Amino acid sequence: MPDTRYAVAAVLVTAAVTWGLRALPFAALTPLRASGTVRFLSTRMPAGVMLILLVYCLRDVPVTHTRALAPLTALAVTVGLHLWRRNALLSILAGTAVHTLLASLVFTG
Amino acid sequence: MEIPQAVTGAPPRPVPVPPPPRTSQARAAFKDSAGAGLAFIPLGLAYGALVTQSGLDWWWAGLSALVAFGGSFEFLLIGLVTVCTPLASIAVAAFMVNVRHVFYALSFPLHRVTGRLGKTYSTFALCDEAFALTSGERARSWPGPRILWLQFSLHLYWAASSVAGALLGSLIPAGVTGLDFALTAMFTVLALDAVRDLRGDLPTPVIALLSAVVARLLFPEEMLPVAFALFTAALLARHFVTGRRAVRA
Numbered sequence: 001m002p003d004t005r006y007a008v009a010a011v012l013v014t015a016a017v018t019w020g021l022r023a024l025p026f027a028a029l030t031p032l033r034a035s036g037t038v039r040f041l042s043t044r045m046p047a048g049v050m051l052i053l054l055v056y057c058l059r060d061v062p063v064t065h066t067r068a069l070a071p072l073t074a075l076a077v078t079v080g081l082h083l084w085r086r087n088a089l090l091s092i093l094a095g096t097a098v099h100t101l102l103a104s105l106v107f108t109g
Numbered sequence: 110m111e112i113p114q115a116v117t118g119a120p121p122r123p124v125p126v127p128p129p130p131r132t133s134q135a136r137a138a139f140k141d142s143a144g145a146g147l148a149f150i151p152l153g154l155a156y157g158a159l160v161t162q163s164g165l166d167w168w169w170a171g172l173s174a175l176v177a178f179g180g181s182f183e184f185l186l187i188g189l190v191t192v193c194t195p196l197a198s199i200a201v202a203a204f205m206v207n208v209r210h211v212f213y214a215l216s217f218p219l220h221r222v223t224g225r226l227g228k229t230y231s232t233f234a235l236c237d238e239a240f241a242l243t244s245g246e247r248a249r250s251w252p253g254p255r256i257l258w259l260q261f262s263l264h265l266y267w268a269a270s271s272v273a274g275a276l277l278g279s280l281i282p283a284g285v286t287g288l289d290f291a292l293t294a295m296f297t298v299l300a301l302d303a304v305r306d307l308r309g310d311l312p313t314p315v316i317a318l319l320s321a322v323v324a325r326l327l328f329p330e331e332m333l334p335v336a337f338a339l340f341t342a343a344l345l346a347r348h349f350v351t352g353r354r355a356v357r358a
Contacts, residue, residue, distance in 0.1 A: 002193050007169055010190045010199050014177040017203040018210070023232035025214035040348045041341065042216035044310070046244045047303035048317035048344070049212065052336045053237060054300050055321035057293040059332060071290065078294045079301065088144035088298045095294035096151065096287075103287030 067107045074099035138258030141248075142266070145238040148295035149180075149266040151288040156183060157274020163191045167275035174271035178234055178264055180292070182206045208334045210235060212341065216244040222253040234260040241299040246306040316343045 002010075032038045058075070061068050078095030085091070153174065160170035165187070173183055182203055189199050217240055222231045239260045242248060248256075304314050317340050324336035 002165075002190050004166075006193065006196075007165060007190055008172065009196055010186065010194075011169070011173045011177050013196050013200050014173075014179075014182065014186055014203045017200050018177060018179050018182070018207045019233050021204070021207050021210045022213070022235040023229075025211045026219055026232065029214045030220075036352075037345070037348055038215060041344055042244075044307065044313045044344055045212055045216050046241060047300065047307050047313055048320075048340050049209070049237075049337070050241055050296055050300035050303050051314055051317040052321045052333070052340060054293065054296040055318065055325065056333055056336070057296055059325050059329070070287065071293065074290055075293065075297060078297045082298050082301050088295075088302075089147055091298050092144055092147050092291060092294040095297065096148075096291040099290035099294075100285065100287040103290075104285050108284075 070099055070102035070107045073102060134252065134254040135258045138255045139262050141242060141255075142259050142262040144298065145242060145263055145295060146266045148291040149238070149263060150270045151291045152180060153267050153270025154274035154277070155289055156180070156187075157271040157276070158278030159184070159187055159274075160271070161275045161278050163187050165190065167272065170275035171268055171272040174268040175264070177203075178267065179207055179236055180267065181237075205331055205334055209237075209337045210240075212337055213240045213244075216240075218243060218248070218251070218256065221251070222256055227253060227257055231257060231260060234264050236260075236263060238295065238299075239263055241296075241303070245303055247302075312347065313344070316340060316347070319343075 029038070058071060061071050074095045077098045078091050081094050082088070082091035156174065157167070157170040160173075161167055173186060177183060177186065185202065185206065186199070189202065194202075213235060217235060219228060219231055222228050242259060243251065243256050251259075307313055320339035320343060321332075321336045324332045324339060328335040
């Protein structure tokens, strides 16, 4: 079992790397904000980043297995509800509830 | 009090709006964060429960949630710490998983956050969800305090639910699984809203999905950084190709 000093150091190392990655690019990229290329990228970046993170969340879905029906059904419910009602809270809650019910009760394998 | 344009006959001119009081900024920010908070709380509970199940102390869940605020890597960190991975390897892993944040500097509205302390905190707490909520069309009018309050509330939900999960983890019935889908559902909602903001720019989501799938198939271990790099490169290529065509026409 890791000792306390090591476990705290691991958190601090992670924090330093993460904060560096979040803060330093502003110094490097802020002068570029006026450039047309950077504006082109920055208006398209949010949608692309969210789609990539979504695929990342689904990366381990076993597509050849019936267990995949739980996340895929929940995904369909989330998308359908969001296109219909445009209520983020409702879509997330319903999608999560459907997934938890299916994963806990139906596709338990 | 607004005077109708037709009455004054003056050309449209930006009217300086007095900043709303601080409390209403905070209240608006807490409302903005509700959807993400709903995803954070079950995930934070799951994170805390996993920390104590892995044999780490309950306070470590709170410390890591507060100090190393970045959900997806924290789940990995539990596994790394329990097998005493060298700190240098943890640093490399944190870099690989979190390098995507480099791209956030392009559109996160840090220029609206004022003061050195505010900017320091804002970059520190720049998680995926904070970026997603503040860089979209809807957030274009949000002033600095509203952005900071939003980040603070996300940070608070995450830290508090992690501690709660660590303390209450043993109470969750063993058969209940799948709450972690909240993260997927949240990114689904954020992606749908962001794609709608593009107003019919279909190539962008197609490029993003292709980048993600290619990265998943070819570099499953480094999927996120590879996907972001492919996506950025493809967008740049598209920008230069269409730009040149426009100049020629």
